[in-house]
Amino acid sequence: MISSVLVANRGEIARRVFRTARSLGLSTVAVYSTADAAAPFVDEADAAVHLPGNAPGETYLRAEPIVEAALRAGADAVHPGYGFLSENAAFAQAVLDAGLTWVGPPVDAISSMGSKIESKKLMAAAGVPVLAELTPAEVSAADLPVLVKASAGGGGRGMRVVSRLEDLAGEIEAASAEALSAFGDGTVFCERYLAAGRHIEVQIMADQHGTIWAVGERECSIQRRHQKVVEEAPSPLVERIPAMRPLLFDAARKAAAAINYVGAGTVEFLADESGEFYFLEMNTRLQVEHPVTEETTGLDLVELQFAVAAGDRLPPEPPPTVGHAIEVRLYAEDPQHDWQPQTGVLHRFEVDSSVRVDSGVADGSVVSPYYDAMLAKVIAYGTDRSTVARRLAGVLDRAAIHGVRTNRELLAWVLRHPAFLAGETDTAFFDTHGVGEPADERAVRLAALAAALADAAGRRTGLPSGWRNLASQPQRKSYRVGETTYDVEYRLTRDGLVVDGDIRLLASSPTRVVLEVDGVRRVFEVAAYDGLVCVGPISLTPVPRFVDPATRVAAGSLVAPMPGTVIRVGVAVGEVVKQGQPLLWVEAMKMEHVIAAPADGVVGALHVEAGQQVEVGAVLAVVGEDV
Structure with missing residues (x-):
């Protein structure tokens, strides 16, 4: 029996798991970094243990102190949430070795799906359709465009689209470096790139007694930087092609059965407009977008995770999907400026109570540069898709979000866009339609x-x-x-x-x-x-009437658009550069940002080096005229 659970995570998902745990009569334990000391999830836990440090590598990605925290606080179970260590087989094993209940899938199942290269071989053997893997050395011009992908991890990290053969080596090197930094594994591979594919996924729930549910599908095709921003259930594409659903569900169940899966998981597919689909990956955890499945089925997926972990049996069949639900991810970022993440104090956060809001923030929360830029998920449910989209857009318009720039206007624009309302929601949506309209x-x-x-x-x-x-x-x-x-x-x-x-x-x-x-x-x-x-x-x-001259920067200065870490410097002082040429790379809030030359010229000064932390507005380099 589980009586107390530690959530090895932070923010929105920690609060989400705590909510269900409390409803089940379980006590809750949080772990928190120094930067998160005043975060809402810490106050909401019955007990909390500090993990000294700020960066994920110092805190939420360290298995040993998290397991120690669970034992010290008297927890008898660990729920990993999503991200961080949620798909780390060694962490799951450490939890079990400590005599704690792991609220997640078997260690072997996590290991099987941990490598995208190996998982695709497993799925092909199980009869699940897959895109052929290409080793970097065998990619030819006929294969282009290709997608370079990290074998470990996800969330858009370590991914590059390559359209020219001469760019392949450089993009593989960059993707490998990003994957190594994010996941500790720089292995990458290539596969054929479907520029306008549809991202369809099936929610799996399986118990320890052989029952495997396919709990409806979701569509998550509207993405930026290969990360989802709008998700919905059911999928508009699958609704249009009814014969597709049973094939999807059968493939998802085969995938789960092939690795003896137990618990909540998601089998992700890439589909084309004809309904043909191919296995992408299996996420051996709860997904960010799980609320749309909950809204359309009436299930509490976290409650089912606890039940399955305790050995309970699932009913033979899952409940049917009824109605339509749409979720949008509210990020602290500026879509008009290459999705730059934003930091600072969130003075006010208020969203209409007519919709579901799963948030990690509250009035006064500080958005730090150390973690993902997502503030909240806003979810609307109703009987038909167009009404839900219209209502959700209106809620976003009326939301009071004061203090940091967000993608709120972009999300409302997407929900009202004729292409979205027509169900034309492929992964190239922003490439095709842009990123919203300028402010009126x-x-x-x-x-x-x-x-x-x-x-x-x-x-x-x-x-x-x-x-x-x-x-x-x-x-x-x-x-x-x-x-x-x-x-x-x-x-x-x-x-x-x-x-x-x-x-x-x-x-x-x-x-x-x-x-x-x-x-x-x-x-x-x-x-x-x-x-x-x-x-x-x-x-x-x-705008102040009088500007302090000391606050001005020299012409040609390149300043940091956000706090972060310089991960690469691509030029030297005295080097001639062209407008738009990448000069430096800064990593912040789980995203990599390129600092490019504003004009043709010569690098006159470099004020940073790789590995250096920088604050917003710091001068990184100066590009002068080419004389």
């Missing part, structure tokens, strides 16, 4: 005006700030959104607000401004923080 110019200007009026209302004593008996110079305020600066000019006179356009001020306070715009009354909720003003979903940075 008029909406931003109205938000900037509301921000200025709210600021004036907060400073008024008696008469409104800027009020003059005889109107003279206008009040001026500037705000920045992205790289664009918006200047606001207004006058408050006896006759009211004077501003360009048909706009009347009806009421104002430091937190709320009511304007009549072209005869339509509009309300603007305003929240001001140090260096940030949020007006509805629009975040504005106040």
Whole structure:
């Protein structure tokens, strides 16, 4: 019997497992890094054990101190969550050797699927369709494009698309280096690349008595950097090709049976528009996107994990899938700037309670550079797909997310896109359709005006700030959104607000401004923080009237877009470079970012070296004119 469980993870998934554990009457134990000391999941656990350090390699990727923490806190089971050590066979064995219950699949099953190269051979032997593996040495021009993939791990790490044979060696080297850093194994392989494939996966649940469920399929085709951002159940492609579902389920059950699988797992396939599909990998753990399966089946997959670990039998058949569910991953990142992750204080996080929100953050949470940039998963369920998509987009619009840039606007745009609504959701979605539309110019200007009026209302004593008996110079305020600066000019006179356009001020306070715009009354909720003003979903940075010269950087300076680690320097001082040429590589929040030359020129200075930690805004290099 399990009475107390340690979750060897952090953030959203730790809170998710704790929620089910509490409902089952289990006590909970957290482990936490120094950076996570004030995180919500730590407070929600009945007991917590500190893992000194910040980086995953110092904390959540160290099996020995985690097992020691479980024993010290009196836990009798360990749930790995997803990521980190969740698919590490040695960790699972260490848990079992300590006399603890492992809430996961058998060690041998984890080992079997741990190498993508070996797992594909196993699946082919079991009759599961696979894409032919190509060794790097045998790739020819006829095979292009190919996908270079890490044999160990996933999540888009160690993956490169290669379209030119002359680029293959360099991309293999880069993918291998990234895989070695992320998973401790630099082995890579190649396979044929389907540029516009569909990512379809089947949820597996198996008990210790031979019953294997295929619990519905999910589609996770909308991805960035080979990482999923929108997931749904059931799959629009499978719904369109009904004969595909039984074949998928049969292949998934064969995959599980071939390795004597027990517990929750996911068999992932790459499919084309005709319904042909090929085995990608099997994730021997719970998936990030498991909530859409729960919403459409009524199951609690974590509860089933505990039951199977305790030796319980599953019923002969799983419940049917009913309705439709869509999940979006809310990331602290900037899609308009190469998906750069964002760090800082999340002043406010509030999402409408009409949908399910699995989050790792709360008001005041600090988004650090050490871990994945996902803040939360927002999941909507309903009877039909279009209604669910529309409702989820509306919830995202109304969410109050203050403090860090997120992909919220992009997600709402995807959910409303005609191609998405038509079920045309292949893995090249962003390549085909772009990454959203620019901010509505008029909406931003109205938000900037509301921000200025709210600021004036907060400073008024008696008469409104800027009020003059005889109107003279206008009040001026500037705000920045992205790289664009918006200047606001207004006058408050006896006759009211004077501003360009048909706009009347009806009421104002430091937190709320009511304007009549072209005869339509509009309300603007305003929240001001140090260096940030949020007006509805629009975040504005106040521009100071006078800039400290010491804060300026020299022309041609390349600055760090986020805190992180310099993992590679590709140039030397004095080297001639071309615009767009990669100069440095910075790793932050489980993603690798290229710092490229802004123009043709000569590298005049290098201020960093490989392995060095850098803060946001730090000058990394300077590129001067080629003289």
